[in-house]
Amino acid sequence: MAGHSKFKNIMHRKGAQDKKRAKLFSRLIREISVSAKLGSPDPDSNPRLRSAINNALSSNMTKESIDKAIKKQTSTDDKDLIEEIIYEGFGPNGVAIIVETMTDNKNRSAAEVRSTFSKYNGNLGVSGCVKHNFKKVGIISYKKSISTFEDFFDYCASLDVDDVAENENDFVLETNIDSFNTVLQKLEDKFSIPKFSEIEWKPLNFIDISDQDSAKVLIKLLETLEDLDDVQSVSSNFNISDSLMDKII
Secondary structure (H helix, E strand, C coil): CHHHHHHHHHHHHHHHHHHHHHHHHHHHHHHHHHHHHHCCCCHHHCHHHHHHHHHHHHCCCCHHHHHHHHHHHHCCCHHHCCEEEEEEEECHHHCEEEEEEEECCHHHHHHHHHHHHHHCCCEECCCCCCHHHEEEEEEEEEEHHHCCHHHHHHHHHCCCCCEEEECCCEEEEEEECCCHHHHHHHHHHHHCCCCEEEEEEEECCCEECCCHHHHHHHHHHHHHHHHCCCEEEEEECEECCHHHHHHHC
16 A cells, blocks of 8 residues: 555656646746737847747747747737736735736636635735835846856856856846846857746845744745736745745645
8 A cells, every 4th residue: 555655646746747847838838929929929039039939948848839839929810819917916914926927818817816815815906016126137047067157157247247146956147127138148149048037026125924824824825826827927025934934835
């Protein structure tokens, strides 16, 4: 029976991994589609689309799937068109939350986001209610195998980069959004396609969460928002200590 239980656990993990991969691919396809809709379908003249394609290739998406996503939004069929909508709200303890969605049904998207906030002691707010707690920055990451950190850092220092850091697996740099595309292009020319690149909301201030129950509800709120089909990303300005996080996950 122990072996059977272990097999079930392995299959459960595989199922979770497959679901996570499917969610990632869905997000990447939507980003490609919207990037092609908002700009040129040619990645050489559309930096956002080029970045989206690079992320898809880095995640082992096929070129056929990428081309299909581009053509989907450049066709004249309105029923499949995807819109970008940003929602802002507050979680437990007044934590600021930004939810970026891409949807072909904004009524469904709004209803799902609103009900999720309500379910986990949050409140969906009006546009602009929390954005002042964040700033948009460009994030670019590379696998550490591309270079030594010293050489990578020295090259980045010659660019318009705000920060360069090294973690366990990657080199990660931050740029302002005005220089993001230029920096990305120069890095591609020097080191090839990055592991990942995107524009994200960086918190300017943080709210400390020390109560275990509040922390648990907040994490559940953020995870549930992340799991919604239309959601591309969720940003928030909470701070939970490692010791407390270990108790709630």
